[in-house]
Amino acid sequence: MTLAELQRDFRDWLTTASADASQRLGPRSSFGMTVYQNNYRAQLVSVLEASYPQLHAWLGSELFLDAAISHIDRHPPHAWTLDAYGADFEATLRAMLPHNPDVHELAWIEWSLSESFVAPDAAGVSPEQLAQIDWDTARLQLSPSLRHRPAITNAAALWSALQQDVEVPESEMLDAPRALITWRQGYTCRLKQIDTDEYAALQSLHHDNRFASLCDELVARLGEDTGVTRAGELLASWIGAGVVTGVND
Numbered sequence: 001m002t003l004a005e006l007q008r009d010f011r012d013w014l015t016t017a018s019a020d021a022s023q024r025l026g027p028r029s030s031f032g033m034t035v036y037q038n039n040y041r042a043q044l045v046s047v048l049e050a051s052y053p054q055l056h057a058w059l060g061s062e063l064f065l066d067a068a069i070s071h072i073d074r075h076p077p078h079a080w081t082l083d084a085y086g087a088d089f090e091a092t093l094r095a096m097l098p099h100n101p102d103v104h105e106l107a108w109i110e111w112s113l114s115e116s117f118v119a120p121d122a123a124g125v126s127p128e129q130l131a132q133i134d135w136d137t138a139r140l141q142l143s144p145s146l147r148h149r150p151a152i153t154n155a156a157a158l159w160s161a162l163q164q165d166v167e168v169p170e171s172e173m174l175d176a177p178r179a180l181i182t183w184r185q186g187y188t189c190r191l192k193q194i195d196t197d198e199y200a201a202l203q204s205l206h207h208d209n210r211f212a213s214l215c216d217e218l219v220a221r222l223g224e225d226t227g228v229t230r231a232g233e234l235l236a237s238w239i240g241a242g243v244v245t246g247v248n249d
Contacts (some may be wrong), residue, residue, distance in 0.1 A: 008178075009088070015077075017236065018164055021060060021247075024212030029112050036181075039066075040195045041069075041072055043082075044068070044072045044077070044082075044085060045069075045072070047062070047063075047069075047082050047085050047086065048068045048071065048089060049064070051083075051085070051086035051089070051110065051111065051114060052064075052086060052089065052107060052110045052111075052112060053104065053109055053110070054109075054158075054159050054162040054163055055103070055106045055107055057162050058103070058106055058158065058162060058168075059103065061196075063174065063240045066096075067089075067092060067093055067096055068092050068098075070092055070095075070096055071088070071089055071092040071249060074092065075088050075092070076143070079206070083114075083118075086114075087111065089107055089111070090104055090107040090108055090111065093107050096099050100238055101153050101155075101173075102153040102154070102155050102158060102171040105149075105151055105152075105156075105180065106155045106158060106159055108155075108180070109155060109156065109159045109180065109182065110159070112147040112149075112180075112182040113148060113189045113191065114146075114184045115182075116145040116147055116183050116184045116189050116203055117145075117184055117189050119143075119144045119145035119184060120142075120145075120164070121130060121142045122143050122144055122242075122244050122245035123245065123246075123248070124239075124242055125239050125245065127242065127246060130239075130247065132169070132249040133247050133248075133249050135212070135249075137210070137212070137249040138212070138247055138248070138249045139209045139210055139211070139247070139249065140205055140209050140211055140214070140235070140238075140244050140246070140247055141184050141208075141209065141211075141244065141245055141246030141247070141249050142202070142205055142209075142243065143184070143242060143243055143244070144235055144246060145181070145182075145183045145184040145189075146181060146183040146243060147181065147182045147183070148162055148179055148180065148181040148203075149179065149180055149203055150177060150178075150179050150180075150199070151174065151177070151179055151180045151193060152173055152174055152177060152178075152179045153171060153172065153173055153174060154169065154171065154172050154173075154174060155171075155180070156180055156191055156193040157169055158171060159190070159191065176196075177185070177196055178193050178195060178196065178199070179193070179194050179195075179196065179199035180192070180193055180194075180200075181194055181202070181243070182243065183243055184242075185242035186242070190241065190242075192241075194211040194212060197218070197221065197222070198234060200207065200217075200221075201214055201217070201218065201231075201234055202243075203231075204217050205236070209244065211235065211247075214231055214234075215227065215228055215231045218230050218231045
């Protein structure tokens with residue numbers, strides 16, 4: 001057996017407990033080397049616990065451990081850093097708990113907040129810049145830390161209560177579809193539940209970031225007076241919160 005073959009078999013045995021690899025490795029995989037497999041799995045469980053602390057609290061240690069083991073069995077580390085290991089955990093939870101959208105959304109919140117934290121910095125918009133903008137040709141730049149998705153449960157309220165260590169409300173479906181956004185403002189990561197109009201507006205900016213196009217879309221949906229007013233309100237809110245970090249013409 002060459003060194004490359006030995007390394008490949010060790011990897012397969014370590015990550016998937018491959019019976020074929022174990023047989024080729026011989027007695028070594030049954031005795032002293034077992035400690036490596038135990039340490040490998042325990043380390044990955046710890047990584048998932050660190051990446052999803054509020055989800056861990058919501059599910060409880062036993063169910064979270066079951067989910068972690070299921071994830072480890074199907075998803076060996078794929079990047080140079082273990083910080084990336086939890087990226088697919090929501091998919092594991094969807095397969096394991098298909099009828100628990102609150103769990104799926106909680107997992108998304110935790111991972112998106114961590115992604116927002118390490119996203120590139122953006123300077124923001126000053127009042128002096130706004131005074132010089134031609135709004136007929138203005139283009140809006142969204143924060144590189146912004147993440148968003150549809151929402152059907154009160155997962156945002158659940159996460160906030162868990163994070164603040166206060167009484168957690170019952171999980172429930174929302175009375176109407178909403179959306180969730182996460183982003184970083186300065187050194188602080190933010191989570192917000194938004195309505196479908198704001199979500200559609202943010203999505204539209206990914207395809208056409210002209211402020212005039214945003215106004216046209218809102219006017220078409222809400223009517224002229226309401227649409228223009230809504231566009232101004234959203235712009236002011238986004239700039240103030242750091243969701244929009246640049247306005248250029």
